[in-house]
Amino acid sequence: MSDLDQALPGQQTDDEDAQLDALLAAADAAVLGRLAEAVDIDAGRAAVFAPSVTAEEVPSSGEGDASGLEWMLPFGKDSLLQWLAISGPGYLPRQLDKSTSTIRTMTVVGRALLPHSMRAYWGLASDFLTASNDHLMRLKAGLAHRELTREAALAAHHAAHTGLGQFLGTLRQAAQAPNDPQTGRVIERLISTGEMVLTLLEWARQSIEQLFSDTDRSLRCPTG
Known part of the structure; x- marks a missing residue:
């Protein structure tokens, strides 16, 4: 040393x-x-979500609306009753949570299961989904912290609703392009699920209007 x-x-x-x-x-x-x-992360996501897009027979209109709606729901663990259970007034937090969680699920499913040929369509569609989700997150946070007036809440809701509508419009255009059966099933499932979320957002708007029905002041978003 x-x-x-x-x-x-x-x-x-x-x-x-x-x-x-x-x-x-x-x-x-x-x-x-x-x-x-x-x-391969996308391959892993695809393996998780592939069961939700297996070949199914679409119920005809004569078989009843309930079975048709259940076919449109995104995953087997969901049920029509779970959706209808949050359709009434006073369930705004659950309506917003269900909307955002379903939007996030659709984002993962589309990214994992749609092929490279859909990249241009999906890039635009996912941008609309992200924007819609961001508006809903701000809406829920603003209501919970008493930071939104009725007009601001409805404006945020309208922006989220518009983004989801644009998402559906983009996917409907993609559905017109030549696609293999698997891609077609993924697009159909995303569209049907998106339509269900639009219905849920319509319920959320009714809840927002009820929340501000007696006053123009900001109110705390109900928790139950």
Whole structure:
């Protein structure tokens, strides 16, 4: 050991620790890089959501509205009764939560399951979905914190409703393009689910109007 090493033992230890930390960081980065190359996130999403777009027979109008609506719902764990249970006045938080969670699900499904040939359509459609979701999040937060008047709340709701309508318009255009059966089923399911969310947003508007029916002041969004 040199005289310098004997004179500065603490510095030598710090240097060795720094070198070890650098080696460990480099090793971690290499492992993460290899994992990123090996893992296909979209393929994983597709495997999760693929059961929701398996081939199904669309019920005819003569079989009743309830069965037709149940076919349009996004996933098997959802039921028509769960949707109808939040259709009445006083359920605004649940209506907004259901809308935003379904919008997020549609975003994941479209990104994971629509093929490269739909990228141009889906890029525009997902932008409309994101904008709609952002308006709904601001609406819920503004109501919960008493920051919105009736006019501001209805304006935010209208913007969210408009964005979802634009999303549906884009997907309907995509449905007119030549598509394989799987892509067609994905688009049909996204459209039918989006239409259900539009219905839910109409209920939410009724709830907003009731919330402000007796006053122009901001009110706390009900919790039940």
